Amino acid sequence: MSRLGRYLVRLYLVRLAVVLLAVTGFALVFDLLDVGPRVIRRAGGSAWALLAYVPIRLPTLLTELLPMAVLVAGLLTASDLLRFRELVAMWGAGLSRLGLLVRLWPVALVVLGGKLLLDDLAVPATVPVLRAMGVADFKTVGLPSNGALWVRTGDDVVRLPSDAAAMGEPRDLLILRLDPQGRLLERIEAARAEPGPEGWRLYEVVRRPAAARPVERLPELFWPVRLDLEQVALMAKLPRELSIAQLWSVIRADGFGVGGTEGHRTWLQARLAGLVALWATVVLPFALVRRLARVGETFALFAKGLAIGFVHLIGNGLLLALGELGLVAPALAAWTAPLLFASFVLVLAGLFEHRRGRPVGPPLGVAGA
Numbered sequence: 001m002s003r004l005g006r007y008l009v010r011l012y013l014v015r016l017a018v019v020l021l022a023v024t025g026f027a028l029v030f031d032l033l034d035v036g037p038r039v040i041r042r043a044g045g046s047a048w049a050l051l052a053y054v055p056i057r058l059p060t061l062l063t064e065l066l067p068m069a070v071l072v073a074g075l076l077t078a079s080d081l082l083r084f085r086e087l088v089a090m091w092g093a094g095l096s097r098l099g100l101l102v103r104l105w106p107v108a109l110v111v112l113g114g115k116l117l118l119d120d121l122a123v124p125a126t127v128p129v130l131r132a133m134g135v136a137d138f139k140t141v142g143l144p145s146n147g148a149l150w151v152r153t154g155d156d157v158v159r160l161p162s163d164a165a166a167m168g169e170p171r172d173l174l175i176l177r178l179d180p181q182g183r184l185l186e187r188i189e190a191a192r193a194e195p196g197p198e199g200w201r202l203y204e205v206v207r208r209p210a211a212a213r214p215v216e217r218l219p220e221l222f223w224p225v226r227l228d229l230e231q232v233a234l235m236a237k238l239p240r241e242l243s244i245a246q247l248w249s250v251i252r253a254d255g256f257g258v259g260g261t262e263g264h265r266t267w268l269q270a271r272l273a274g275l276v277a278l279w280a281t282v283v284l285p286f287a288l289v290r291r292l293a294r295v296g297e298t299f300a301l302f303a304k305g306l307a308i309g310f311v312h313l314i315g316n317g318l319l320l321a322l323g324e325l326g327l328v329a330p331a332l333a334a335w336t337a338p339l340l341f342a343s344f345v346l347v348l349a350g351l352f353e354h355r356r357g358r359p360v361g362p363p364l365g366v367a368g369a
């Protein structure tokens with residue numbers, strides 16, 4: 001990395017750390033004012049519970065606030081470089097705007113890596129704990145069929161309580177055995193079951209054949225099925241709370257017969273498309289900067305940058321909502337806004353260079369700057 005690249009990266013990362021610390025701290029204070037009394041009551045009146053709550057809540061706050069913090073940090077960095085005429089000196093040396101964007105790749109790498117780790121590891125690990133606490137936005141889970149899960153496995157359909165699936169202790173089972181044409185062969189009721197590697201051992205079983213045969217009552221029965229309840233329990237969580245591997249598992253199993261997978265397909269695509277949008281957010285301020293004729297144009301830089309950022313967030317959120325409902329194809333819902341945003345940023349930087357008559361790529365004369 002060149003000396004100029006190290007200087008730009010250091011400026012950006014320092015401002016990003018300060019902005020992220022300030023914004024996250026501010027949001028955390030309001031969150032503690034809202035849910036702090038509830039957390040203390042659940043801990044038996046101990047205020048020390050707040051210290052345990054803070055690191056559990058931080059990942060969800062950070063992943064929500066990171067895009068806006070990145071945008072504000074970039075705007076601060078660009079305005080400082082303009083205020084002290086450092087960008088003017090770079091332009092005078094022949095550095096193009098796209099050359100400036102290229103030198104920000106370490107910042108983009110840090111931001112994208114942090115976002116990926118938060119969404120794929122930290123959030124899926126902490127959201128169940130928050131839900132168990134009953135705090136913030138994690139009080140309820142969208143459980144289908146009024147708390148009962150209907151799962152299709154092979155030619156069989158099984159119903160069990162959703163809380164039993166989440167705990168991995170199946171009970172109150174209803175199994176419908178079907179033939180390949182979907183006709184009912186028999187109905188099996190069991191008080192409880194013990195999952196095993198080759199199948200489930202059912203206890204207190206009642207078999208009701210579809211044909212005119214007598215009902216059979218058995219103390220136990222082996223049901224040759226391979227059903228991972230931990231995977232099935234993923235359907236009781238919001239798609240945005242799952243990791244990429246969990247989303248892919250739900251999609252590959254077609255929702256385990258519990259429900260549709262439109263939301264999971266949309267969020268799997270959105271998890272990847274979001275990285276493109278975040279890269280565009282990193283470089284947007286430097287695609288907007290121009291020579292300052294007046295100090296007041298710094299305000300215009302902030303206004304334009306924040307306006308573009310908010311328009312993208314609103315448009316992307318709307319498309320994702322439509323994708324979750326199945327009204328828009330998952331790929332279209334997830335990739336449209338990020339690709340348009342990234343293309344706009346690149347065209348914006350190249351357009352300004354063309355108007356000034358400068359080359360689009362980084363000049364060879366400053367390659368080692």
